[in-house]
Amino acid sequence: MAKIIVVTSGKGGVGKTTTSASFGAGLALRGHKTVVVDFDIGLRNLDLIMGCERRVVYDFVNVINKDARLNQALVRDKRVEHLYMLPASQTRDKDVLTREGVDRVFHELQQELGFEYIVCDSPAGIEKGARMALYFADEAIVVTNPEIASVRDSDRILGILSANSRRAEEGMEPVKPYLLVTRYNPDRVEQGEMLSLETVKELLGIPLIGVIPESESVLNASNLGTPVILDEKSKAGVAYSDVVDRFLGENRPLRFISTERTSLLRRFFGG
Amino acid sequence: MPDPSRPNQPPRDGVGSPRAFHVVGQPALIFKGSSFPLTVAHLTTVDAERIERDLTTKVAQAPAFFQDTALVLDFHAIEGQPLNFRALLDSLRTHGVHPLGVRNGDASQMAEARSLGLAVFPPSRKEDPRAAPQGVRAKPKLMTHPVRSGQQVYAAGGDLVLLGMVNAGSEVLADGNIHCYAPLRGRAMAGVSGDVEARIFTYCLEAEFLSVAGCYRMVEDIRDLPADVRSKPAQIYLSGERVVIEAI
Numbered sequence: 377m378a379k380i381i382v383v384t385s386g387k388g389g390v391g392k393t394t395t396s397a398s399f400g401a402g403l404a405l406r407g408h409k410t411v412v413v414d415f416d417i418g419l420r421n422l423d424l425i426m427g428c429e430r431r432v433v434y435d436f437v438n439v440i441n442k443d444a445r446l447n448q449a450l451v452r453d454k455r456v457e458h459l460y461m462l463p464a465s466q467t468r469d470k471d472v473l474t475r476e477g478v479d480r481v482f483h484e485l486q487q488e489l490g491f492e493y494i495v496c497d498s499p500a501g502i503e504k505g506a507r508m509a510l511y512f513a514d515e516a517i518v519v520t521n522p523e524i525a526s527v528r529d530s531d532r533i534l535g536i537l538s539a540n541s542r543r544a545e546e547g548m549e550p551v552k553p554y555l556l557v558t559r560y561n562p563d564r565v566e567q568g569e570m571l572s573l574e575t576v577k578e579l580l581g582i583p584l585i586g587v588i589p590e591s592e593s594v595l596n597a598s599n600l601g602t603p604v605i606l607d608e609k610s611k612a613g614v615a616y617s618d619v620v621d622r623f624l625g626e627n628r629p630l631r632f633i634s635t636e637r638t639s640l641l642r643r644f645f646g647g
Numbered sequence: 648m649p650d651p652s653r654p655n656q657p658p659r660d661g662v663g664s665p666r667a668f669h670v671v672g673q674p675a676l677i678f679k680g681s682s683f684p685l686t687v688a689h690l691t692t693v694d695a696e697r698i699e700r701d702l703t704t705k706v707a708q709a710p711a712f713f714q715d716t717a718l719v720l721d722f723h724a725i726e727g728q729p730l731n732f733r734a735l736l737d738s739l740r741t742h743g744v745h746p747l748g749v750r751n752g753d754a755s756q757m758a759e760a761r762s763l764g765l766a767v768f769p770p771s772r773k774e775d776p777r778a779a780p781q782g783v784r785a786k787p788k789l790m791t792h793p794v795r796s797g798q799q800v801y802a803a804g805g806d807l808v809l810l811g812m813v814n815a816g817s818e819v820l821a822d823g824n825i826h827c828y829a830p831l832r833g834r835a836m837a838g839v840s841g842d843v844e845a846r847i848f849t850y851c852l853e854a855e856f857l858s859v860a861g862c863y864r865m866v867e868d869i870r871d872l873p874a875d876v877r878s879k880p881a882q883i884y885l886s887g888e889r890v891v892i893e894a895i
């Protein structure tokens with residue numbers, strides 16, 4: 377049975393799409409057949425970040441409306457084997473996604489096409505689109521920036537996950553949430569301009585799956601249409617690799633969470 | 648005797664009529680004890696204009712609450728004062744409220760109530776008009792999960808026990824006390840139906856808003872909380888109208 381993972385945040389622009397692309401690519405790189413589904417109807421950009429916008433013919437909405445078969449809409453990644461994408465529609469009609477439709481598509485992805493992981497890139501907000509993206513999830517990656525507004529929105533999403541997901545409605549095991557702190561800048565934390573990792577963890581009270589440092593390589597990678605995880609020289613890329621390993625049960629210590637100065641001191645004096 | 652005006656009707660009460668057969672031996676009225684939630688309105692003035700004005704505002708604030716509400720009038724505070732009883736009743740009825748009876752009035756007020764067809768209730772025990780509602784309390788409501796931003800938890804008729812944290816942007820309410828064994832960062836309201844004795848207890852006070860029986864204290868910035876209770880175990884209770892925050 378495939379696992380459905382939603383990448384969600386409430387707040388916009390925190391790094392959901394960046395995370396969905398890299399996380400999906402990371403799972404595929406490790407040999408798991410993975411599809412990343414763009415739920416951001418009307419604002420699609422997952423295809424840009426994954427560099428396959430020119431190969432989009434049909435989209436998620438066409439499949440839901442039975443205008444196209446799932447096979448026709450899925451876009452296979454050219455660089456990474458086992459990686460697929462289901463693009464969102466450009467038509468600005470958010471209400472076309474129905475639970476029955478999404479359920480049918482997910483069922484087909486799992487049962488007929490043999491996907492192991494379905495990664496759902498959620499739109500921002502807490503309205504219909506975001507609720508639909510998280511409804512079928514088994515696990516949730518809650519992307520949070522180290523600032524109070526983002527923490528607050530993540531908290532709202534966690535409330536919705538625990539009350540309005542399919543798992544909650546059907547009285548199953550609750551959706552398993554993971555905290556992913558992105559755009560983390562240890563220098564600015566030290567200056568008191570950003571919340572510390574400890575504070576974010578304490579406020580949300582869910583297990584931490586990783587910390588992605590603020591890094592220019594993210595913007596460069598998305599301009600090139602490459603998930604940043606493929607850039608092995610980038611700190612953000614390496615941090616995303618750690619996240620995927622931890623998700624698959626490996627033990628990876630956190631990196632890039634202290635300033636250069638403190639990490640040097642650590643290296644010399646231990647601790 | 649059959650009713651001559653309705654030749655085809657069976658006799659209405661005669662033995663042998665099919666309807667009468669069912670009701671033989673059964674009393675026409677069956678009395679059973681029952682209790683109803685009644686609102687008590689304490690009059691603080693006999694000034695008809697002020698009463699009408701305040702009533703209009705109150706009803707406008709909560710029209711659904713007042714629609715067809717049955718009311719008992721408490722005259723304790725206006726005992727011995729001249730009152731235009733009829734005008735008061737008219738004013739209540741035009742607002743959709745049904746006065747049922749009166750209590751705590753003086754002898755002439757109570758006599759007038761009787762003559763106007765209202766019930767006369769026995770005097771209440773000397774109590775604070777806002778004191779705890781009597782009667783059996785509901786079982787405490789237990790929350791083991793965190794209460795997150797945007798969520799609201801209400802313990803009707805009793806206490807609320809919270810084992811998970813109460814996050815900023817959430818709201819916890821109870822008719823009784825609130826016990827929070829984790830950080831309290833949202834809005835907490837105890838005694839929401841008017842119990843002035845209700846209290847809030849927490850392991851770690853960082854709340855945005857605290858209220859007991861409608862008296863409240865806003866905490867715009869947690870640095871406004873005194874150091875001995877900020878992020879520390881504390882209790883919140885009412886002293887008169889004042890919300891007291893105290894270390895425990």
Ligand SMILES: Nc1ncnc2c1ncn2[C@@H]1O[C@H](COP(=O)(O)OP(=O)(O)OP(=O)(O)O)[C@@H](O)[C@H]1O
Nearest residue numbers: 388389390391392393394500559589590591594595
């Ligand atoms: N770790 C990072 N370091 C630097 N920039 C980043 C990082 N993560 C994301 N960004 C930048 O932040 C912006 C928003 O990222 P992204 O599109 O992934 O967010 P999103 O949560 O999907 O946004 P939306 O809510 O609009 O869908 C992009 O310009 C991206 O390049």
Ligand SMILES: [Mg+2]
Nearest residue numbers: 392393416498
């Ligand atoms: Mg996005």
